[in-house]
Amino acid sequence: MTPGLIRDILHYTDVTIFAYFLALNSSYLVLIVLAGLEFGRHLRRAPFAGADDMFRSPLTLPVSVIVPAYNEGPGIVAAVTAMTALRYPRYEVVVVDDGSSDATFELLRAEFDLVEVPRVVPAEVPYQSRVLSVHVARANPETLTVVRKTNGGKADALNVGINLARHPLICMVDADSVLDPDALLSVAKPFGDDPLRVAACGGVVRIANGCKVVGGRVVDVRMPRQWLVRIQVVEYLRAFLMGRTGWSRLGGLVVISGAFGVFRRDLVVEIGGMATDTIGEDAELVVRLHHHLRRRRQDYRVIFVAEPVSWSEAPAGLRVLGRQRRRWHRGIAEILRKHRGMIANPRYGRIGLIALPYYVVFELLAPFVELAALVLLPLGLWADAVDLAFVWRFVLVAYGYGLLVSLASLFIEEVSFHRYPRWGDLVRGVLAAILENFGYRQILAVWQVRGALGALHGRRAEWGVMHRAGFDTGGESAEPVSVGVDR
Amino acid sequence: MLGLFTVVLEVLAGVVAVTVVAIVGVRVARRTRHRRQAALAAGPRRALLAFVADNGEHGAQELVAIPDEAWRAAEPGALALLGKLRGEAHLALVSVFLQRGIARTALGNLHSHSRVKRARAAQVLGDLELRQAVPELCRLLTDRHDEVRVVAVRALGRIGDPAAAWRIIASLDRSDPVPSLLATHTLVQLGAEAEVTLSAALDHPQARVRAVCLDALGLLGATGSVDRMARVLREDSYLDVRVAAATNLGKLGTRSALEPLQQALSPSRPAALRAAAARALGELGAPSAVPILADLLADDEFQVAHEAAHALRRLGPAGADALAAEIDAGRTGSGAHARPSASASHAQEALALSRVGHGERVGAGA
Amino acid sequence: MSRILLVEDDPDIRHLVSYKLTRGGFDVVETADGLAALRAAREDPPDLVLLDVRMPRMSGIEVCRELRAGPLPATVPIIMLTARSRPQDLEQGYAAGATEYIIKPFSPRELQERVEAALARVNS
Numbered sequence: 001m002t003p004g005l006i007r008d009i010l011h012y013t014d015v016t017i018f019a020y021f022l023a024l025n026s027s028y029l030v031l032i033v034l035a036g037l038e039f040g041r042h043l044r045r046a047p048f049a050g051a052d053d054m055f056r057s058p059l060t061l062p063v064s065v066i067v068p069a070y071n072e073g074p075g076i077v078a079a080v081t082a083m084t085a086l087r088y089p090r091y092e093v094v095v096v097d098d099g100s101s102d103a104t105f106e107l108l109r110a111e112f113d114l115v116e117v118p119r120v121v122p123a124e125v126p127y128q129s130r131v132l133s134v135h136v137a138r139a140n141p142e143t144l145t146v147v148r149k150t151n152g153g154k155a156d157a158l159n160v161g162i163n164l165a166r167h168p169l170i171c172m173v174d175a176d177s178v179l180d181p182d183a184l185l186s187v188a189k190p191f192g193d194d195p196l197r198v199a200a201c202g203g204v205v206r207i208a209n210g211c212k213v214v215g216g217r218v219v220d221v222r223m224p225r226q227w228l229v230r231i232q233v234v235e236y237l238r239a240f241l242m243g244r245t246g247w248s249r250l251g252g253l254v255v256i257s258g259a260f261g262v263f264r265r266d267l268v269v270e271i272g273g274m275a276t277d278t279i280g281e282d283a284e285l286v287v288r289l290h291h292h293l294r295r296r297r298q299d300y301r302v303i304f305v306a307e308p309v310s311w312s313e314a315p316a317g318l319r320v321l322g323r324q325r326r327r328w329h330r331g332i333a334e335i336l337r338k339h340r341g342m343i344a345n346p347r348y349g350r351i352g353l354i355a356l357p358y359y360v361v362f363e364l365l366a367p368f369v370e371l372a373a374l375v376l377l378p379l380g381l382w383a384d385a386v387d388l389a390f391v392w393r394f395v396l397v398a399y400g401y402g403l404l405v406s407l408a409s410l411f412i413e414e415v416s417f418h419r420y421p422r423w424g425d426l427v428r429g430v431l432a433a434i435l436e437n438f439g440y441r442q443i444l445a446v447w448q449v450r451g452a453l454g455a456l457h458g459r460r461a462e463w464g465v466m467h468r469a470g471f472d473t474g475g476e477s478a479e480p481v482s483v484g485v486d487r
Numbered sequence: 488m489l490g491l492f493t494v495v496l497e498v499l500a501g502v503v504a505v506t507v508v509a510i511v512g513v514r515v516a517r518r519t520r521h522r523r524q525a526a527l528a529a530g531p532r533r534a535l536l537a538f539v540a541d542n543g544e545h546g547a548q549e550l551v552a553i554p555d556e557a558w559r560a561a562e563p564g565a566l567a568l569l570g571k572l573r574g575e576a577h578l579a580l581v582s583v584f585l586q587r588g589i590a591r592t593a594l595g596n597l598h599s600h601s602r603v604k605r606a607r608a609a610q611v612l613g614d615l616e617l618r619q620a621v622p623e624l625c626r627l628l629t630d631r632h633d634e635v636r637v638v639a640v641r642a643l644g645r646i647g648d649p650a651a652a653w654r655i656i657a658s659l660d661r662s663d664p665v666p667s668l669l670a671t672h673t674l675v676q677l678g679a680e681a682e683v684t685l686s687a688a689l690d691h692p693q694a695r696v697r698a699v700c701l702d703a704l705g706l707l708g709a710t711g712s713v714d715r716m717a718r719v720l721r722e723d724s725y726l727d728v729r730v731a732a733a734t735n736l737g738k739l740g741t742r743s744a745l746e747p748l749q750q751a752l753s754p755s756r757p758a759a760l761r762a763a764a765a766r767a768l769g770e771l772g773a774p775s776a777v778p779i780l781a782d783l784l785a786d787d788e789f790q791v792a793h794e795a796a797h798a799l800r801r802l803g804p805a806g807a808d809a810l811a812a813e814i815d816a817g818r819t820g821s822g823a824h825a826r827p828s829a830s831a832s833h834a835q836e837a838l839a840l841s842r843v844g845h846g847e848r849v850g851a852g853a
Numbered sequence: 854m855s856r857i858l859l860v861e862d863d864p865d866i867r868h869l870v871s872y873k874l875t876r877g878g879f880d881v882v883e884t885a886d887g888l889a890a891l892r893a894a895r896e897d898p899p900d901l902v903l904l905d906v907r908m909p910r911m912s913g914i915e916v917c918r919e920l921r922a923g924p925l926p927a928t929v930p931i932i933m934l935t936a937r938s939r940p941q942d943l944e945q946g947y948a949a950g951a952t953e954y955i956i957k958p959f960s961p962r963e964l965q966e967r968v969e970a971a972l973a974r975v976n977s
Binding site: 052061122393397404411 | 489492493495496499500502503506507510511513514517563570603606607609610634638641644666667668669671672789793829832836839840843
Binding site: 536537539540541542564567568570571572573574575576577 | 863865866868869872873876957958959960961962963
């Protein structure tokens with residue numbers, strides 16, 4: 001190859017990468033604008049939404065809240081206490097102790113005066129572990145059940161919980177989630193408004209770090225102290241709150257966080273419960289639900305509720321954050337591989353034609369392109385394929401556009417929910433949106449690439465090592481760590 | 488190319504700056520407005536509380552005289568207060584709303600082009616429990632937009648005029664009806680006077696209508712409709728409707744519901760129906776159902792056996808005795824080390840739960 | 854003058870009830886949540902408690918149970934305020950030690966009469 005050809009290739013690659021960044025950020029911006037429209041729609045309707053009528057009606061669909069817990073000793077009592085005091089007419093809490101080695105169960109037993117009851121556990125969805133015992137709270141046996149089982153990972157624990165759940169709606173919640181008192185009411189409401197079509201409904205997860213939490217409730221919302229977490233706050237606003245609301249409006253929502261989601265139990269049973277062979281079983285469940293219902297040509301909806309409902313502790317250290325992000329990206333890669341037949345398949349409607357292709361191009365591949373840009377731009381500069389004037393403008397436009405997207409999220413948050421009342425926190429949010437571009441994005445891309453590669457190559461080896469790791473606490477609440485047995 | 492870049496950069500910098508300014512601007516504007524609204528609403532709010540605390544005996548004229556701007560600030564609070572009050576205080580507050588012309592405006596807004604306005608107006612009329620608005624709200628039941636129809640149904644429920652019953656039932660018979668649970672709740676709010684209409688609608692050709700009416704009759708405790716409900720249980724062509732009939736016969740708590748429910752247990756019937764009938768017998772609270780339910784403990788269908796056990800649990804001492812007998816039979820029937828039979832397991836589960844309810848300590852399998 | 858401890862998180866209802874009862878000649882202590890209520894009851898035991906069932910942090914049922922377990926003798930009436938009137942909901946409250954219920958929406962006059970009647974029963 002002649003140096004001239006190499007130069008040309010580098011030149012066009014760099015221009016392509018630039019175009020990719022523009023398209024990526026434009027797509028974010030479109031989602032954010034859609035989210036803004038959705039919030040406006042929602043807020044205008046709040047006066048006649050009828051949340052109070054729903055609370056008073058004896059017919060409101062009852063919910064089973066399933067809480068998988070593995071070594072959650074320090075926070076379990078506060079969490080379960082808060083969960084049993086939600087504002088909802090009729091619901092039960094099912095805690096699944098996934099073979100904890102700490103005092104998780106003993107603490108619960110002491111606090112709620114648990115009594116063991118023989119209970120026939122149906123196997124409507126398959127599970128691999130063994131149920132050791134079932135307990136109920138003496139004072140209100142109908143509302144709190146605690147199951148002890150041998151360790152089998154989060155997905156398996158959820159499956160046992162689904163079997164024991166007695167109500168038509170199930171809500172899966174992480175044991176370290178801090179829920180708003182109206183959380184269930186907000187997220188179960190779409191099922192009451194449109195019971196024939198709504199199949200699943202996700203709630204937004206926000207970051208609890210820095211907030212004042214009293215008795216299992218967030219009472220004062222603040223920005224966290226560390227910049228690393230502040231950047232994540234902006235990231236969550238942009239990607240989860242705005243992104244998922246936008247997708248929900250488009251009818252293409254494919255991810256509901258495991259930290260808070262409500263599903264119709266009959267549908268979850270129909271599709272066989274949680275998959276134990278993937279890392280992101282929460283997102284996988286939603287994709288599988290789409291898969292199933294689209295194949296049946298059923299008219300259905302998967303909805304995202306933007307009202308703050310669930311607060312999670314975000315990782316404050318690089319090591320834990322890295323692990324979390326590797327896992328998330330690996331989850332995306334695994335799900336896309338498992339359901340690759342849906343991608344670009346007109347049979348699956350918007351999911352197949354828009355949402356999943358988008359995930360491949362702009363979620364799965366984004367970190368690869370980001371890293372490629374970091375390598376190829378200097379290379380192009382060195383090979384004289386591009387000049388310095390191009391490069392610095394390229395960088396400024398690419399990052400500047402990204403910054404604009406983050407600021408647009410902050411703007412819409414300020415217009416709609418304005419949950420951060422302090423001026424200082426507003427300034428910190430804006431600064432975090434700028435700082436994100438210096439280091440955070442790059443290291444994130446490295447983790448994500450490693451996660452995606454992990455899904456494609458080192459699968460077998462890594463699974464051997466991580467076998468039956470149970471699931472993590474350490475503030476990695478938003479997504480799961482459970483690992484199943486290899487096929 | 489480079490020139491274009493430079494322009495893009497300048498535009499971008501401008502937009503970023505504008506966004507930052509907009510964030511700050513939105514916050515300042517919102518806070519100013521809130522402060523102003525709060526200041527405006529403070530006086531009317533105090534007057535409102537004093538007014539309703541005194542059952543509206545004095546102060547009505549002062550409330551009517553509040554300037555429009557201040558009233559608008561206080562109105563959401565006043566509407567919320569309406570839902571929390573009963574008796575003279577409620578009536579007095581409603582009359583203040585009427586004197587201020589709120590109801591007239593709302594009635595006018597029911598014809599607005601904006602669906603949000605129509606829905607809001609319907610909500611206000613429901614909050615005011617204004618009977619004169621019923622015909623207009625019934626008209627809204629055929630509104631183009633489902634969200635407006637939903638609010639209209641809720642408002643009719645708040646008002647509780649049984650004359651609206653058949654219009655609500657009719658509105659269920661369309662391709663995108665209001666949610667069944669909402670319709671049921673509303674029909675129940677219309678009270679016992681709606682029973683005749685509901686009972687007649689059990690012959691409606693639309694299955695959804697029949698199911699909703701069954702649920703409403705069950706919640707109303709409409710014992711006069713047992714025979715018609717029993718016929719649906721026997722003859723309806725939809726399983727879901729028959730299940731609803733069984734469930735709601737159980738809620739009536741009357742002896743005449745016993746016979747049709749027992750018939751629904753026969754093995755030839757679908758499992759879902761039999762499970763619902765077993766559960767209903769428990770709800771019914773008739774001890775004479777104990778032997779039949781005890782037989783069902785050994786049923787092959789998990790749901791049927793499970794529901795039978797829990798129905799026995801609800802039937803008091805006679806049911807508990809039957810459960811205990813089943814456990815004993817399971818123990819002697821198999822060897823000492825054999826696992827308990829399925830029927831004994833169901834019985835054990837139900838019995839243990841009933842003891843928890845009574846504060847006795849129970850051990851697993853003990 | 855009888856002391857009434859009012860526990861209600863809805864400011865409208867709290868101010869309304871407090872206004873009504875103060876005008877009726879009672880000494881009303883207002884609290885907005887269960888923890889504050891327990892503290893107030895320990896510091897200065899009231900003659901009657903008006904307790905909202907649905908509150909954040911601690912439900913009225915729990916507060917009721919705690920009150921009966923600790924600072925409040927069984928003779929002191931606890932009147933629960935609730936929007937949910939199904940028998941099973943009411944039973945929970947009675948089991949926790951509540952004496953009676955006032956169902957929301959309520960009438961301020963009826964509330965005052967019920968409070969007066971409950972205090973009269975204790976004093977007779």
